[in-house]
Amino acid sequence: MSSSETSVAAGHAPARQPAMGMFERFLTFWVALCIVAGIALGQFIPAVFRALGNATIAQVNLPVAVLVWLMIVPMLLKIDPAALREVGQHWRGIVSTVGVNWMVKPFSMALLAWIFIAHLFRPWLPADQLDSYTAGLILLAAAPCTAMVFVWSNLVDGEPHFTLSQVALNDTIMVFAFAPIVALLLGLSSISVPWDTLFLSVVLYIVVPVIAAQVWRRVLLTRGGMSALQRTLAALAPVSLCALLLTLVLLFGLQGAQIMHQPLIIALLAVPILIQVYCNAALAYWLNRRLGTEWCVAGPSALIGASNFFELAVATAIALFGFQSGAALATVVGVLVEVPVMLSVVHIVRRSRSWYEQAGR
Secondary structure, eight states, rough: OOOOOTTTTOOOOOOOOOOHHHHHHTTTHHHHHHHHHHHHHHHHOHHHHHHHHHHHETEHHHHHHHHHHHHHHHHHHHHHHGGGGGGGHHHHHHHHIIIIIIOOOOHHHHHHHHHHHIITTTSOGGGGGGGHHHHHHHHHHBOSSHHHHHHHHHHHOHHHHHHHHHHHHHHHHHHHHHHHHHHHHHTTOOOOHHHHHHHHHHIIIIIIIHHHHHHHHHHHHHHHHHHHHHHHHHHHHHHHHHHHHHHHHHHHHHHHHOOOOOOOHHHHHHHHHHHHHHHHHHHHHHHHHHOOOOHHHHHHHHHHHHOOOOHHHHHHHHHOOOOTHHHHHHHHHHHHHHOOOOOOHHHHHHHHHHHHHHOOO
């Protein structure tokens, strides 16, 4: 994942984002491997996983809290708050992306969950987990992706200033909007909302990491300049994904028995996620075309509009509902399908460039 963020405030254009490394390119394979490893280890050493699952303080699982910080902080370290000054230069793309991210995606996912989980797929899903699956899908859609979008933007030759300013703006909105949107949609779905745990999750997994990352970033830039920041980001590059994979091993170690008995659940949960990604990407892309946005902005806008902050979703699902909940499993399915689905969206955006640019001729 990219870390090129030459300061916008300094007037320098961000360096070109590198393409996906081997590790990121085969993330789906690593996720699948961790699923198998987690299920196997959960069968052989169940006591260890139960102990890890019970290591909580104030409903917060300590091993997961550490892993989530390792996932999120390196990503947030890449964000330059000065990029918010660039918002006005690409207002059409910003309007399209923010509209899809915050006014469409969470609500469309709640609708899809109601259609597929509560009704169409109801006969094939455990009755006692239906609400939990719905909650997990809502959590998955309630926050836009922050880090992997730099990769997607690079793959569609996206405008780097737009991508950086959009991610910075989304992170700012997320601090204030994530909890209310989640609480509203869970309430509409008749799912009990543990407000204290939800508030604690937002503080632990959004507010504190954002502050810590920005303090760290400022220290690095003050003491060593952009080169020090780049070196730190390069050193931390594998940390986020490794922490994510360890979280998956832990999750599936505790979820293994349920999955072994009902593997169909994974496929059924993937259906609303796939529909949501493609529909929201198409909507953002179409809105940009209607507004006359340049293709180099419309591409990353569509990808940001469709992708999910699955690290936050996994952590919040565990905090709210527990390791062995359907909510945690639903968010993990989001991780499983994220990379191949987003790569297919990248392919569609690139292949449709001539169609898109016909609007401006």
